[in-house]
Amino acid sequence: MxxxxxxxxxxxxxxxxxxxxxxxxxxxxxxxxxxxxxxxxxxxxxxxxxxxxxxxxxxxxxxxxxxxxxxxxxxxxxxxxxxxxxxxxxxxxxxxxxxxxxxxxxxxxxxxxxxxxxxxxxxxxxxxxxxxxxxxxxxxxxxxxxxxxxxxxxxxxxxxxxxxxxxxxxxxxxxxxxxxxxxxxxxxxxxxxxxxxxxxxxxxxxxxxxxxxxxxxxxPASLIKDYSTKEVLEVRFGSDRNQEVADKLRAMCERIEELPDRVLMYTEDGEALLEKIYASGLHPKTSLVRRSSLEDVFLRLTGRTLIE
Amino acid sequence: MFIPMAVAIAEARVGKRGERYYSGRVPQLLERGFIAFKSSTWMIVLSGFVEPVLYLLSFGYGIGKLLPTITVGNESIKYAVFIAPALLATSAMNGAIYDSTMNVFFKLNHDRIYHGMLATSMGPLDVALGEIGWALLRGFSYACAFMAVVAPLGLIPSLWGLLAIPAAVLIAFGFASCGMAVTSYMKSFQQLEIINVFLLPMFLFSGSFYPLTVFPEWLQFTVNLLPLTHAINLVRGLCLGHINVGLFGHALYFVIMIVCGLFFTTKRLNALFMK
Missing domain, CATH: 3.40.50.300 (P-loop containing nucleotide triphosphate hydrolases)
Incomplete structure (x- = not known):
């Protein structure tokens, strides 16, 4: 057996x-x-x-x-x-x-x-x-x-x-x-x-x-380690502006994901990245730094979110 | 190594005939029937008994006043004696149909009870036999109750009439197997109504209230193909003591219904749950 x-x-x-x-x-x-x-x-x-x-x-x-x-x-x-x-x-x-x-x-x-x-x-x-x-x-x-x-x-x-x-x-x-x-x-x-x-x-x-x-x-931990970064910075510029700024943001970190309502930025240090964004003259309406989750792993693997 | 009891029980059935479809759990399913029965709607339970008695009162004593006797073969019998066996056969059919269509449809599609049952070590044939077995128990008790009412009134002239009770169970078995098979293919509640569209004319034309000889030949031929006609002829033959080979023919009709019904029910449940 x-x-x-x-x-x-x-x-x-x-x-x-x-x-x-x-x-x-x-x-x-x-x-x-x-x-x-x-x-x-x-x-x-x-x-x-x-x-x-x-x-x-x-x-x-x-x-x-x-x-x-x-x-x-x-x-x-x-x-x-x-x-x-x-x-x-x-x-x-x-x-x-x-x-x-x-x-x-x-x-x-x-x-x-x-x-x-x-x-x-x-x-x-x-x-x-x-x-x-x-x-x-x-x-x-x-x-x-x-x-x-x-x-x-x-x-x-x-x-x-x-x-x-x-x-x-x-x-x-x-x-x-x-x-x-x-x-x-x-x-x-x-x-x-x-x-x-x-x-x-x-x-x-x-x-x-x-x-x-x-x-x-x-x-769960190894998947996050393999397929995502330590932290994620979520920024919102308003639905119509998210796409405009996406190219600028892309240059600032490892990887970004554009969602309809927000942009996710993958980085080892979220706070430092946020400062960099302000320094470049961009002002997100809201921002949030969080740890990577399996949701980010899934997004990376499929380009889609889990709950649609 | 620790072996759970449920596993030991399932392993003991390896090599038995039909082990993938049947696990010998019909008693357990009947047990469920009894537990659920204790808290069921008593009005529905009683109606299965009251209905044939009401028919007997209204037709037997209403029409019986206008038509005191009726001729069957070369024998004159009281009108109530003529219809009592037909009502017994019809109530066996109605009880079996109710249990195997409405009840089964809800358990299958609405409550998903069979989904739960088939996640255990049971198989689809257990579920089919258990449900049909329950319908038979009910049919058996209705038949006994009806006999207990009509026999003392002198409406069962022959002692052979005692065999009408097992005959009623056989009839219920046939209708319940086929009813469950048909129901397992039904997609919506509306489709179930089709069964009733078929049942009511069958009840009215199958010789319950008058001999079939009043019909033109083509209609007699058609009605003679219907299951209820065979049910009524079987029960009436026994109650009147008209014993002949034809009764075996009627019984055989129901044996075929049982075999076909069980075959399609098991096949369909297997397709629904083991797909």
Whole structure:
């Protein structure tokens, strides 16, 4: 058996003429938190579904715990906890009934599942909602319940597709905290996201995907180091003037990116660059110095922003 | 090495027939049915029982006053005795259709419940059999309740009538398998209405309220192709004690419906979820 939990070589998925995933290679090790970062439509969810043995590949190899999802779908799914992008909770059942019946779907004995429910309600901070109908829960609670539900079978790999999309900042932080705990317990996480802060917070290593291909791979820090500068200066001259001054700005630093509303300038020292701009007689309406993020990596690799 | 229980359970099924489609979880899906049933809308549950009884009261005792007896073959029977088996067959059909169309459509497209189910170690055939199994349990209880009302009234002349209950379950199985297969291809709620456009005329023309012999031959021929006609003939034959080889023919019609319905449902669920 290979040392990797998940291993993909030349993994390809087509829908008719459209190639959703175009021959990608990656490996996920045990206990790792692995991310797929990319905009909507990059092929992340398709990769997740192929790993989850609910979508068949068209070409290439895919091995999960030494098994081929095409041949051993039920056995592979027994190892996985799946948190889909769209909630699929059972609206006709209460919170604890949702956890109970999901455990039963795996064939687990009643007694075992009943014991698990208490542990999972505590983990998801939903003890007080145990008898509530799912419809009455907030978005963040539904997400936590979906994660708890995915954990009922004690999976080795937890698959999270856009786990915090649509949640408010507080709910996101609660969720991240729960996921950190799982990671500490040694659960392997596979996460898709189009939020770079989420990828930076949660992922040990990630692949940046665009249009079905892998653009780059590495830890968040190494990707930023390889594909961006230490700091970024964001300047605004007003929508109509940004382009006029772009040529002048380009000469002052390593690289610039022109966005519709602002210009991003890549440099090792943002403050020094800003002084240089003032010295040249230009006066931006607003300016901001920040550290480089994965957003800048993505922009560098694709020429586009993650959230359009 | 620690092996999670869910994995051990799934591994134990390796090598079994159809292991990629079926994991033997029908009891678990029925369990879900019971849990959800406890908090379901009781009006809808009751209506499945009340409807045939209302038909029996209004037609059986209304028209029965104008038309005290009706001739079937060379036997004269009370009008209520004539329609009671037809109402049993029709209620088996209606219950099965409701559970396998409306309910299935919502779980499939709106609540995404099947998406959740199929992310576990179950397969599409588990889901199909579980849903249909639930429809059958319901059909079985309606049939028992209806019999408990009509038998004491003397509307079931033959002891063979007891077999009308398993016959009703067979009928429900046929309609539920086909109903679920058709629903799995439906894209919108409006398309579901097409099923009703088909069901109501079938109910009115399949010999529920009068013998088919009143129709011209071409119409008799057409109506004889419809599933409800076979359902009514099967149940009526049993209730009246008219036992002949033809009853096997009617039963066979439903066996074919079951096989075809399950085949297309599984195929379609597989295409929808394992694409």
């Amino acid at each position: 290979s040392e990797y939990l998940i291993s993909a070589r030349g993994l390809t998925k087509k829908f008719g003429d459209f190639t959703a995933v175009n021959g990608i290679d990656f490996d996920v090790s045990k206990g790792e938190s692995f991310g797929l970062l990319g905009p909507n439509g990059a092929g992340k969810s398709t990769v997740m579904r192929m790993i989850g043995a609910t979508s068949q590949r068209n070409a290439g190899d895919l091995t999960i715990l030494g098994k081929d999802p095409e041949l051993n779908g039920p056995q592979i799914r027994a190892h996985l906890g799946v948190v889909p992008q769209q909630d699929s909770l059972d609206m006709h059942l209460s919170v604890s009934e949702n956890l109970y019946i999901y455990g039963r779907y795996f064939g687990l004995p009643r007694k075992f599942v009943k014991g698990k429910i208490e542990e999972l309600l505590t983990f998801a901070q939903l003890e007080e909602k145990r008898d509530a109908k799912v419809e009455a829960l907030s978005g963040g609670m539904k997400r936590r319940l979906t994660i708890a539900r995915a954990l009922v079978s004690e999976p080795e790999i937890l698959m999270l597709d856009e786990p915090t999309t649509g949640l408010d900042p507080q709910a996101r932080h609660i969720l991240w905290d729960r996921l950190f705990r799982l990671k500490e317990q040694g659960v392997t996480l596979v996460i898709t996201t189009h939020f770079m802060d989420e990828a930076e917070q949660l992922c040990d290593r990630l692949i940046v995907m665009d249009k079905g291909s892998i653009m780059a791979e590495g830890s």
